[in-house]
Amino acid sequence: MANASNFNLTDISDAFKERFTGTMEKQYNNANVVWAKIKKSNNFVSKKEYRSVGLSDGSGFGTGSLPSVSHDGASYDQAEITHKKVYSVVEIDRLAMKAGKNSEGVFDVSALEHVAKRAVSALSRNMSRILFGNGDGKLYTGNAANSAPTGAGTVASPYVLKMNGDATSMVWAKFEEGDLVNINTETTNLSIAVVSTVAGSEYLHLVGTSSRLAALVTAATAFTTTDIVYVQGSKDNDPSGLRLIQNTTGSSFGVAHTNRRWQGSLIAAASAGVSEDLLNQLVLDIEEKSGKTPDMIVASYFQFRKIKDFMSDHKRIEVMPRDSSLVGKLSFSALQFMSASGPIPIIADRFVEKDYVYAINSDHIEAMHAPDFGWFDEDGTVFLRRDTADRYQARYGGYMQIYIEPIFHGVITGLADS
Secondary structure (H helix, E strand, O other): OOOOOOOOHHHHHHHHHHHHHHHHHHHHHOOOHHHHHOEEEOOOOOOEEEEEEEEEOOOOOOOOOOOOOOHHHOEEEEEEEEOEEEEEEEEEEHHHHHHOOOOOOOOOHHHHHHHHHHHHHHHHHHHHHHHOOOOOOEEEEOOOOOOOOEOOOOOOOOEEEEOOOOOOOOOHHHOOOOOEEEEOOOOOOEEEEEEEOOOOOOEEEEEEOOHHHHHHHHHOOOOOOOOEEEEOOOOOOOOOOHHHHHOOOOEEOOEEOOOHHHOOEEEEOOOOOOOHHHHHHHHHHHHHHHOOOOOEEEEOHHHHHHHHHHOOOOOEEEEOOOOHHHOOOOOEEEEEEEEOOEEEEEEEOOOOOOOOEEEEOHHHEEEEEOOOOEEOOOOOOOEEEOOOOOEEEEEEEEEEEEEEOHHHOEEEEOOOOO
């Protein structure tokens, strides 16, 4: 340890990691129920990894005489998995380090804890968003029914991005005051100053530079279906998410979704209300298609409330985390849905779209991390000096991908949401 007259970043970094590395790893791995249940690995060491995908087996069978093998009928593909870069960044003022230094050379533990929790909380929230996304970094796609944006992008006159044409479809968990976002292909950051979720008056206040918003304000034109809000720097850079199970065109991991065995089960509800019959249909569709039963149903909070209405007499069930070291220490309570294959927990997630209900098989989703995912400390310290400010920066995250085999999952879309 350094003495009280020294300010040694290596000592501070060592104390920081000793106190918080294990705790923060558990927080990241168990940020919500779905994330706690899916498989996780930390050995994604190559530039690319490949997984074999069987699309048809080409075997021969028959009775009465020896059957022939359909050699040309065997069809396989390789899923190509590449890393995506995922980060969170926090900063601490140098004065806080100096003023909080104690006789053992470790600055204020509450400041350490605050920095650690902020970094991991931000990354955990982002991973939850990513898990229910489509790998594209989108937060919001506009609507021609919106009122036109106003403002100038300044603190005194922020851009007011009006979303009042989307009262029933917004996922408000994607937006927090202080988040930085981009518009379309722009690289200039806009800071979210205000999030308004009032029905009929939904909007964001954005401070910063956007040529697209400036043009819409001048023309008094709505933020329409060709306009998109992205997480800063994340356009088409996210790891894969569960929206891919809806795809019937294009490809994921290099495997074409035109292959019926690389498609999830999709039920378009056409504004019907969620029901026990629809949930049964979804689960049975997945079983029929894949031969496996989903082990979790995940609904938006709106649909979860509707499900509780018709399942009020059902028992509740405990959902255990996949990490065996946490079994008995951490669990989540869920509704119990009794399927033909046994009980399945139903939980709500705030990143699920309002008219959606998923049925997933956590054995066929894997968060694949490169080694040393966590605090960046290759320079001998977690804290790096900023060039242009009297602050130190800490970085959390690394390189990973979420591998999802779509055939083992399903989703109901277009449920009644009002």
